[in-house]
Amino acid sequence: MSKKRKIPNATLNRLPLYFKYFKQSESNGVDRVSSREISEALDIDSATIRRDFSYFGELGRKGYGYNVRALVKFFSEQVQGTGLKHVILVGTGNLGSALLNYKFTNIHDKMSIIAAFDNKDSIIGNVINEVEVLHTDKLEEVIKDHHAEVAILTVPGEAGVKIAERLEAAGIKGILNFTPEKLEVSKKVTVHNIDLGVEMQALLFYMKHK
Known part of the structure; x- marks a missing residue:
């Protein structure tokens, strides 16, 4: 073979x-x-x-x-696999809210965002594009109950490092990381980093040298 x-x-x-x-x-x-x-x-x-x-x-x-x-x-x-992927989003500020309002089904009809999380009382309980914002205290419970495998991380700064550790411990297998921090997770977790600052610099570089 x-x-x-x-x-x-x-x-x-x-x-x-x-x-x-x-x-x-x-x-x-x-x-x-x-x-x-x-x-x-x-x-x-x-x-x-x-x-x-x-x-x-x-x-x-x-x-x-x-x-x-x-x-x-x-x-x-x-790209999608054969089963429905349950996804959670952690951090529902401006970027997180914008992502919740994005129609992911246009590119990935086997992905479902089941819950969003935040620790601000002013945001908890809100419903954004049919997704309820829960307190981060319920993170592990929701991941376990819904067998979530993927997390979108849009929390500010160093908070992402601690949240990522909790996500791995709870069973998350993949993280789409919008924070500028390097996440300290094991090789069992696939991390895709999206640094908007770096992407903008890359855009300006390509514009200059095109």
């Missing part, structure tokens, strides 16, 4: 883009697309696209292209 190929992080980061593209193509009634068409739509080199897809076997045929419906199904399983 051949050894399973390790998929590069760069490829994994592009999978949601491919999934969104194929899903949109399906909605537009497109039956098949070529790597050139994908390249033009996503601004990703055709050779990179073919290399990314090669990690998953034969997804298309030369001269035929890629079957949109088949690829929607495939990437749906790769």
Whole structure:
């Protein structure tokens, strides 16, 4: 039996883009697309696209292209998995509230935000986009009762480090981290960091050197 190929992080980061593209193509009634068409739509080199897809076997045929419906199904399983993911959000300030109002189902119809948490009395009890804001004291209870696996972390500063430790202890497997802090969790937890300051600097850099 051949050894399973390790998929590069760069490829994994592009999978949601491919999934969104194929899903949109399906909605537009497109039956098949070529790597050139994908390249033009996503601004990703055709050779990179073919290399990314090669990690998953034969997804298309030369001269035929890629079957949109088949690829929607495939990437749906790769990106979303086959089961419903219960997600919690910790920190419901301006950023957290904005994320709660974002329609995640547009890109991930197997993800459900079941609860949000905060420690401010003025926010606790509010309902944002049908999601109730609970006190952080109930964090572990909700994670256990709903078998939540994913957390979105938008608390300020160093509070994120302590919250992340509680999340791991309660059974969270993945954290989307919007705080600038490095989270002290084990390798059992997958952390995806989104530092808005760094992203803005990167944008300005690319604008200058484009």
